[in-house]
Amino acid sequence: MTATEAKQNLAALIDAAQREPVVVRRHDRDVAVVLSPQEYDRLRGATIQEFQRLCDEIAERAAARGLTPEILDDILKDDDAPATGH
Numbered sequence: 001m002t003a004t005e006a007k008q009n010l011a012a013l014i015d016a017a018q019r020e021p022v023v024v025r026r027h028d029r030d031v032a033v034v035l036s037p038q039e040y041d042r043l044r045g046a047t048i049q050e051f052q053r054l055c056d057e058i059a060e061r062a063a064a065r066g067l068t069p070e071i072l073d074d075i076l077k078d079d080d081a082p083a084t085g086h
Contacts, residue, residue, distance in 0.1 A: 001016075001022055001025070002024070002026065014034070016034075017034040017036055020035075021033050021035040021039060022034045022035070
């Protein structure tokens with residue numbers, strides 16, 4: 001749907017977005033996607049779940065290779081931090 005069509009037919013755009021995402025184009029390029037709140041929530045949830053799955057997989061691989069919390073703390077410590085005298 002063009003941006004002009006979207007402006008002129010907002011009710012139809014909203015109705016269509018309840019069924020499937022609607023791409024809005026301006027000057028022959030995609031500028032927006034209108035989608036239902038349910039689809040938006042589904043996409044957000046999927047993104048969060050996928051990120052958590054990736055983090056869990058990386059943690060499992062790191063643990064399998066012997067990375068412990070202590071080693072990770074040592075790797076991540078700030079070398080520019082003032083010495084504590086230990």
